[in-house]
Amino acid sequence: MKMPLSYDERFEPNPVVATHKGYADVLALVTSSGPWSPAAFAGVDIAAMFNAHVTGCYIDPSLRSLAGIDDEPTVMALLMDAGRVERDDYDSFAAFARSRGVRHVSWENTQVAPAKTMRALGAWHDLIVLERDLAEASRMIDVLGEALLTCRAPCLVLPPRWDKPIEFKRMVIGWNGSIESIRAIHAALPLAALAEQVVILKDGALALENEGRQLPFDPVAYLRSHGVRVGEKPLYASPINSGRALLRAAMRQSADCLVMGAYGHARVRERILGGATRHILQNAEIPILLQH
Template identity: 30%
Template sequence: MAIKTILVVLSGVPGDETRLDAALILGARFGAGIVALHVKPSPVILSGGMGGEVPASLIEAQQVEIDRNASSIESTARAQAGRIGSSIQWRCEEGDETSIAGVHARYVDLVVAAPDVARDLVFVSASPVMAVPDGTTPNGLRHAVVAWNGSREAARAVRDALPLMEAVGSAEVLVIDPPGNQEIGVDIARWLASHGIKVDVRERLSNGADIGSLLLQEAKTSGADLLIMGAYGHSRLREWVLGGATEDVLDKAKIPVLMSH
């Protein structure tokens, strides 16, 4: 599947510039359009105390500030794109960020978001989600590491990341604690090679060490600028529960992490 539309979620935080840079760079590389989404929070309506109503003027003042902030984010994003001769489609809604971004994610090929947004969004997105930490951009992707355990989630992530890996050209399939004598990385490596990707398979024993930290260590050692992995966990009554390795990677990664669930 080609990457033709990229959604970047701008949450109104300092790292927004990093995420938009990443989306713009990827957009230029794949000839993809960029959709920038900001979800405005709803005004906080606190009790007036003693059964009193909150003055309408306070709610209106909050709304004015929320709208002003959204306009500032839009202006900054358009200017940032304009500096490199690009443009964005701007979308702005009010409500719950994860729910709204999840709906918009159904109509794009890739989502770029902050790690703390990505950890929720990956459960409701129909598209792969790239978590981009502050201060990093996938500028000149050269090498990817695939965290592989043979699961459905890992296979989904690899398939979703295929256009990126074809652009990168080389990848390492990393298997931590392979079961028994099974070489579970061979088949996926063969499939990637059939798409013209130069692939190496590496197996590593954790010896009780933290899996997430090992993934990041191996990615750093191999010089990877992209980590691809399945998001392991489930959602329950809108409480997102990530597997330990996924959570640890999102907390500590210094490179973009592409996830699918």
């Protein structure tokens, strides 16, 4: 009689499963072309890692701090010679991308706010790369919060004035058992497969809070089944201080990327409690991959 597989055997790395195809389409929200903005560099370089298609999308400064409900095109946007601007910018962006090893390139000029732009283009992109200071500081949380909640695509958010090569050697993943954090781990899988070290920071109160509430998901076993070398460390923090604790722990691990679910609680509760998403969006000095 054939014996059932043990838990460990079921989740041993499998050569077929471990061969992950990576990202096919990367979207970079470009804020300048002379020189190219950090999101343009990062988006192109990630596309080069996976031989992927990259779309550059320019968002005019007059639109960057608008929420979705305020996204009527400005007079200047309506007066733009869209055909000429898009052709010129496409040629420039294509030359830039190809100089960094990307062969498949598209270009878009948006005339709506970031949230609607990301929701529309995110429908056919695997990853969106953007800068935290895309919107002015006083509007950043509202604009990026709305975009993260509505775009339905994983977003790699770069710190302000990011000028370093994009690397994923040491990845830290915040794990609290939420659906959002499961989605974030799945979205980060292509990058985790490139990492030399992946550490999961597990909420120390997770077992008590989530017992019996949802089907089990073991992030360590899942990542190992895809050939990722991963370890796990507990993280003990109150809900109010979870963002600060997660960021500090990531820095202690010398992480060059932090992965986490975005807005696991209602936006109102996040705002009242100063939630983890809000704190990390405001303070992270490394790229963060967020998924709602």
